[in-house]
Amino acid sequence: MNNRITQLFNIEYPLIQAGMIWASGYKLASAVSNAGGLGLIGAGSMYPDVLREHIQKCKKATDKPFGVNVPMLYPNIEEIMDIIVEEGVKIVFTSAGNPKTWTPFLKENGIIVVHVVSSVKFALKAQDAGVDAVVAEGFEAGGHNGREETTTFTLIPMVKEQLQIPLIAAGGIATGHGMLAAMVLGADAVQVGSRFAASVESSSHDNFKKAIVEAKDGDTQLTLKELAPVRLIKNKFFQDVTELYTKSPTVDDLKTLLGRARAKKGMFEGDLDEGELEIGQIAGLIHDIKPAADIVKEIITDFEKAKQEVAGL
Numbered sequence: 469m470n471n472r473i474t475q476l477f478n479i480e481y482p483l484i485q486a487g488m489i490w491a492s493g494y495k496l497a498s499a500v501s502n503a504g505g506l507g508l509i510g511a512g513s514m515y516p517d518v519l520r521e522h523i524q525k526c527k528k529a530t531d532k533p534f535g536v537n538v539p540m541l542y543p544n545i546e547e548i549m550d551i552i553v554e555e556g557v558k559i560v561f562t563s564a565g566n567p568k569t570w571t572p573f574l575k576e577n578g579i580i581v582v583h584v585v586s587s588v589k590f591a592l593k594a595q596d597a598g599v600d601a602v603v604a605e606g607f608e609a610g611g612h613n614g615r616e617e618t619t620t621f622t623l624i625p626m627v628k629e630q631l632q633i634p635l636i637a638a639g640g641i642a643t644g645h646g647m648l649a650a651m652v653l654g655a656d657a658v659q660v661g662s663r664f665a666a667s668v669e670s671s672s673h674d675n676f677k678k679a680i681v682e683a684k685d686g687d688t689q690l691t692l693k694e695l696a697p698v699r700l701i702k703n704k705f706f707q708d709v710t711e712l713y714t715k716s717p718t719v720d721d722l723k724t725l726l727g728r729a730r731a732k733k734g735m736f737e738g739d740l741d742e743g744e745l746e747i748g749q750i751a752g753l754i755h756d757i758k759p760a761a762d763i764v765k766e767i768i769t770d771f772e773k774a775k776q777e778v779a780g781l
C-alpha cells in the first residue's frame with residue numbers, strides 16, 4: 469500500500485501497533501515492524517534505563533522503522549526525551565499532554581512527531597504545534613481516553629473535515645473490516661491497541677491476555693473521569709470504584725482507592741481482581757492470543773477481503 473502514512477514512516481502497511489503501558493516492549497514493537505506495520509515501544513511504564521534497553525534491543529531485532537510512545541505525564545520526561553534522541557529513535561508518538569511542549573525539541577532533532585488526541589479542537593492544536601500526523605482516538609479505545617465520549621465513527625470524519633496533515637484512526641479497530649471502515653471515513657492509517665495486547669509478544673501477563681479473550685461486548689466501561697478517564701474491564705476493582713461513586717466521593721477519595729501501581733498489578737502481574745485491566749470495547753471481537761506477525765497478516769488479508777465485499781455494494 470502506498471499513501472501519506474506509509475510514505476511518512478517508510479512502512480509497508482498503514483497499520484500501527486499502539487504504544488501500551490505494560491504490554492508493548494521491544495518484542496512486540498519489533499515483531500510488528502518486521503511484519504510490515506509500525507511497532508511502537510510504550511515508554512509509559514518504563515523507567516528511563518529500561519526504555520534505553522528496549523530501544524537498543526529493538527534496533528537489534530529489526531532493521532525496519534519503529535517508534536516510541538511517550539505519555540507526557542511521565543515524571544522523568546526530560547530524561548526520556550534525551551534517551552530518545554541519544555538512541556537515534558526516528559519516530560515518537562506523544563500523548564496525554566500539550567503537543568507544544570515537546571514537538572519543537574523533537575523536530576529540531578529530526579524526529580517524526582505524531583500526537584494522540586480525542587477531539588477536533590486538540591487535533592488542530594497538534595497540527596498548529598507542528599506535528600507530522602495526528603492519532604484521533606475514539607472513546608471505544610482501551611486505556612486512557614477523552615472525557616467527551618466521542619466515538620471513532622464520529623470523531624474521524626469530523627477531524628478529517630478540518631485537518632490537513634495525515635490522520636490515524638484509533639479505537640475499536642481490530643480487523644481489516646474495521647481498518648477499511650476507518651479509512652473510508654477519512655483516516656490514512658489505523659492504530660491498533662487491544663488486538664496487539666492479546667498477542668504472544670505482548671509483555672502483559674497471561675491472565676490479562678486470557679481476560680481479553682474472554683471479554684464480551686459490554687464488559688468494559690470508562691471510569692475515573694475525575695482523575696484520568698480510563699476504560700477498564702468490569703472486574704472487582706472496577707466494582708469497588710463503582711461502589712465508591714454511590715457515596716459522592718471527592719477526587720482524593722478516588723485517588724486513595726486507586727492507590728499506586730494498579731495498572732501494573734492487573735496487566736503485568738496478572739491480578740485480575742485488584743488490578744486495573746485497561747482494554748477497549750473491541751475485546752469482544754478478540755478470540756485468541758496469537759503472534760503479532762499473524763495479527764498483521766490477518767488484518768491486511770481481511771482488509772483486502774473487505775474491499776472486495778464493498779465493491780459489490
Ligand SMILES: Cc1cc2nc3c(=O)[nH]c(=O)nc-3n(C[C@H](O)[C@H](O)[C@H](O)COP(=O)(O)O)c2cc1C
Nearest residue numbers: 486488489512563609610611639640660661662748
Ligand atoms: C493495555 C493498554 C495500554 C495503553 N497504554 C497507552 C499508553 O501508554 N500511551 C498511549 O498513548 N495510549 C495507550 N493506550 C491506548 C492505545 O495507544 C490505543 O490508542 C488504543 O488501544 C486504541 O484502541 P483499541 O484498544 O480499541 O485498539 C493503551 C491501550 C491499552 C489497551
